[in-house]
Amino acid sequence: MTCSSTSSLPLTEAYQAFLDQVTEAGLLISLGVRGVYGYGGTFDAVLQGFDRLVTKRASGFKADVMRLPGLLSREHYLKTSHMENFPDLMGSVHSFMGRDREHIAMLAKRENGEDWTQDLKPSELMLSPACCYPLYPTATGTLTSEGRIVDLLSQVFRHEPSIDPCRLQFFRQREFVRIGTAEQALEHRRRCLELGRDTLAEVGLEVDIVLANDPFFGRGGRVMAASQKDQDLKHEFTFAVATAEKPTAIASTNCHLDYFGKAFDIKLPNGEPAHSACIGFGLERITLALFKHHGFDPDRWPADVKNALEL
Numbered sequence: 001m002t003c004s005s006t007s008s009l010p011l012t013e014a015y016q017a018f019l020d021q022v023t024e025a026g027l028l029i030s031l032g033v034r035g036v037y038g039y040g041g042t043f044d045a046v047l048q049g050f051d052r053l054v055t056k057r058a059s060g061f062k063a064d065v066m067r068l069p070g071l072l073s074r075e076h077y078l079k080t081s082h083m084e085n086f087p088d089l090m091g092s093v094h095s096f097m098g099r100d101r102e103h104i105a106m107l108a109k110r111e112n113g114e115d116w117t118q119d120l121k122p123s124e125l126m127l128s129p130a131c132c133y134p135l136y137p138t139a140t141g142t143l144t145s146e147g148r149i150v151d152l153l154s155q156v157f158r159h160e161p162s163i164d165p166c167r168l169q170f171f172r173q174r175e176f177v178r179i180g181t182a183e184q185a186l187e188h189r190r191r192c193l194e195l196g197r198d199t200l201a202e203v204g205l206e207v208d209i210v211l212a213n214d215p216f217f218g219r220g221g222r223v224m225a226a227s228q229k230d231q232d233l234k235h236e237f238t239f240a241v242a243t244a245e246k247p248t249a250i251a252s253t254n255c256h257l258d259y260f261g262k263a264f265d266i267k268l269p270n271g272e273p274a275h276s277a278c279i280g281f282g283l284e285r286i287t288l289a290l291f292k293h294h295g296f297d298p299d300r301w302p303a304d305v306k307n308a309l310e311l
């Protein structure tokens with residue numbers, strides 16, 4: 001199976017064609033829901049290789065490693081303004097909490113083809129919409145003057161079902177987050193822009209770095225998006241994956257100002273709220289970009305790329 005060009009097709013056809021290619025090649029394994037896939041061994045080997053390369057490249061950060069579960073307590077979730085800004089992307093964990101009587105009623109509903117989902121009750125968990133959200137509640141308190149740099153990896157959930165194989169509902173983000181003064185956060189962003197560009201270039205992905213905004217919801221969202229851009233807070237590393245017509249953000253840097261410092265009471269030694277900034281690598285998107293760019297057979301990839309990924 002080769003990776004033929006999907007770039008000249010209209011957008012939805014280009015997504016469908018690329019999705020067909022990557023599933024036929026066994027890279028993504030369809031699970032019957034748009035944006036949720038299993039991954040074949042070849043895909044996983046490349047993804048793990050890139051993750052290792054990031055670890056090597058980012059060793060200068062001397063970051064504390066934290067591996068988080070992709071879940072967030074409802075209490076912590078409510079300290080963020082995710083519900084205000086991205087209600088369309090939310091994910092909540094509901095479970096059955098009844099006894100025998102409720103169990104029988106739920107089974108009867110399933111049997112009759114009725115809606116049984118109302119019989120589930122909200123648990124204390126939300127699905128985490130970004131890798132770094134569960135970090136901040138663990139950082140509540142006063143930082144030392146060095147602040148912190150944390151190395152994160154987790155699954156995250158965003159309810160954005162799509163036929164674009166790059167737009168998943170459940171995917172892995174690798175992040176490096178700096179918590180500290182405004183200057184430390186800005187300096188981290190500068191280093192992250194270099195780290196992202198150089199690491200992606202090392203595996204043959206020459207990206208564009210573009211000023212961007214998050215997909216804030218609704219009419220008020222347009223103002224939020226414009227303000228985020230005006231303040232130069234978010235940059236995306238974009239690459240043509242499914243189609244050249246609409247390049248995909250395969251990684252991004254984000255400056256949060258003192259938003260998380262205030263929300264989770266993370267303080268600088270002088271008592272002011274801490275600032276934070278991060279780089280997030282979208283591991284599945286980067287892996288798809290590698291297959292798109294170098295072809296579907298990693299044995300035939302350039303030697304320096306295979307070396308960098310230890311394939």
Ligand SMILES: Nc1ncnc2c1ncn2[C@@H]1O[C@H](COP(=O)(O)OP(=O)(O)OP(=O)(O)O)[C@@H](O)[C@H]1O
Pocket residue numbers: 158160166167168169171173213214215236248249250251252280281282283284285
């Ligand atoms: N739905 C998704 N599926 C797969 N990867 C994603 C998805 N959303 C984001 N990512 C990856 O996680 C990284 C960091 O998340 P971030 O919130 O910055 O996404 P983003 O740049 O806003 O993505 P987009 O603009 O495409 O929605 C992104 O650069 C991307 O590589």
Ligand SMILES: [Zn+2]
Pocket residue numbers: 130131132175254278280
């Ligand atoms: Zn982040």
